Amino acid sequence: MNGSSVMRSFDRLIDYNTAQLGAQSGSQHFIVDPDPGIQPSTYAAFGSGSLDLYAVICLSTPPITLTKTLTSPVPILAPTNVTFELAPVLTNTALFEGRTLAVTDTLPAGLTYTSATGTDWACSASGQVVTCIYTVPTGGGAVTQVPPVTLTAQVDAAMASGDYSNCAVLSDPESAPTDPAAIWLPLELATAPACADMPVRHLVDRYHYAVKYVCGAQDNDAEPEAATTLAQGRYFTEINILNPGYLAADLEKRVYPLTLDTTDVYREPAQTPATGGEDMTLNPGHATFDDCLKLGEMLGADDLAEKRASIGWLSITSPHPLDVTAVYTGRDIDRDNATSIDVEQVSGRVVQIAQ
Numbered sequence: 001m002n003g004s005s006v007m008r009s010f011d012r013l014i015d016y017n018t019a020q021l022g023a024q025s026g027s028q029h030f031i032v033d034p035d036p037g038i039q040p041s042t043y044a045a046f047g048s049g050s051l052d053l054y055a056v057i058c059l060s061t062p063p064i065t066l067t068k069t070l071t072s073p074v075p076i077l078a079p080t081n082v083t084f085e086l087a088p089v090l091t092n093t094a095l096f097e098g099r100t101l102a103v104t105d106t107l108p109a110g111l112t113y114t115s116a117t118g119t120d121w122a123c124s125a126s127g128q129v130v131t132c133i134y135t136v137p138t139g140g141g142a143v144t145q146v147p148p149v150t151l152t153a154q155v156d157a158a159m160a161s162g163d164y165s166n167c168a169v170l171s172d173p174e175s176a177p178t179d180p181a182a183i184w185l186p187l188e189l190a191t192a193p194a195c196a197d198m199p200v201r202h203l204v205d206r207y208h209y210a211v212k213y214v215c216g217a218q219d220n221d222a223e224p225e226a227a228t229t230l231a232q233g234r235y236f237t238e239i240n241i242l243n244p245g246y247l248a249a250d251l252e253k254r255v256y257p258l259t260l261d262t263t264d265v266y267r268e269p270a271q272t273p274a275t276g277g278e279d280m281t282l283n284p285g286h287a288t289f290d291d292c293l294k295l296g297e298m299l300g301a302d303d304l305a306e307k308r309a310s311i312g313w314l315s316i317t318s319p320h321p322l323d324v325t326a327v328y329t330g331r332d333i334d335r336d337n338a339t340s341i342d343v344e345q346v347s348g349r350v351v352q353i354a355q
Contacts, residue, residue, distance in 0.1 A: 064096065065089050066103065066170050068194035071150075075201040075354050079157035081114060084196055086168050087148040090136065097138040105130045105151060105168040110159030110200070118149035133173055161202050161355060167195040201354035208351045209316040209324045213237040215292035215304035219333055229259060230309050233330050237295075239314055242287040242323040249282045249318045253290070255298050257312040274315065276300060282322075290314060321348060 116123035254274035
């Protein structure tokens with residue numbers, strides 16, 4: 001530590017080129033005194049006067065930490081309440097027994113303070129700034145879990161969708177002791193801000209189309225264990241999508257495979273999330289299509305038509321109405337017999353999604 005420096009975020013650089021290092025008996029820390037010959041009467045309160053800091057305490061682990069956790073389900077759908085938990089943890093109780101701690105949380109614009117509570121905490125708010133005060137009891141032992149603070153705020157309806165970060169800091173609501181023999185660890189230097197990410201979204205109406213697909217070969221003679229999935233044959237699906245309007249449509253396409261090459265069968269109660277997909281913009285008055293080859297690409301696989309039978313759903317979400325048609329083709333497994341074809345118009349419905 002000799003010759004080291006400490007930077008305070010709101011003050012000047014403090015240089016300890018002449019510091020003396022001495023071990024304190026009965027504790028696990030060291031004290032660096034910037035001027036061992038200084039008299040007690042010249043020590044000023046922390047943050048004011050001619051002396052900015054009396055001692056720096058060096059520990060193998062931080063003596064106090066602050067964590068902040070978003071406890072509300074994500075994403076946060078505005079308008080609603082959002083809840084955070086703020087939890088200071090002491091790993092060296094001797095440094096803080098009887099000491100008062102302050103947790104300050106500045107809420108981002110768009111949040112309105114509702115409440116802040118915690119056992120033995122005194123909390124108040126002024127505008128966006130929430131302050132909670134706690135006095136550490138004595139005789140806490142080697143490790144002390146300070147009771148957490150539960151902070152609740154209202155997410156305003158006008159708050160824009162986005163990913164926000166809300167941070168809190170520990171600070172000293174009281175002045176440092178003027179006694180040069182006192183051990184004092186400024187909280188501004190001891191802890192970093194504790195932040196929690198807060199994804200805010202709004203529910204918006206979208207047109208949704210769910211299209212069934214069947215691709216690949218079902219050979220029940222060669223694989224009798226798969227006979228309950230499909231009738232024997234070769235299957236192909238083509239999904240045609242037309243944007244008939246005068247506005248471009250930003251499409252979200254997601255694939256939900258119920259079987260993939262007959263290796264995964266999501267029969268109830270099993271279920272599957274979307275495991276592939278893509279986003280695209282369909283220009284006004286334009287059309288496109290997805291087939292077994294494209295579905296395989298979205299799933300990170302080869303052409304599904306060339307594999308054992310795969311079935312599933314293609315989900316299409318659009319801000320504007322579309323015309324969606326599915327064309328299903330099937331033929332015998334030996335490719336020699338007649339081919340069947342079926343065309344189905346897929347109806348859309350309005351759903352709400354978080355965006």
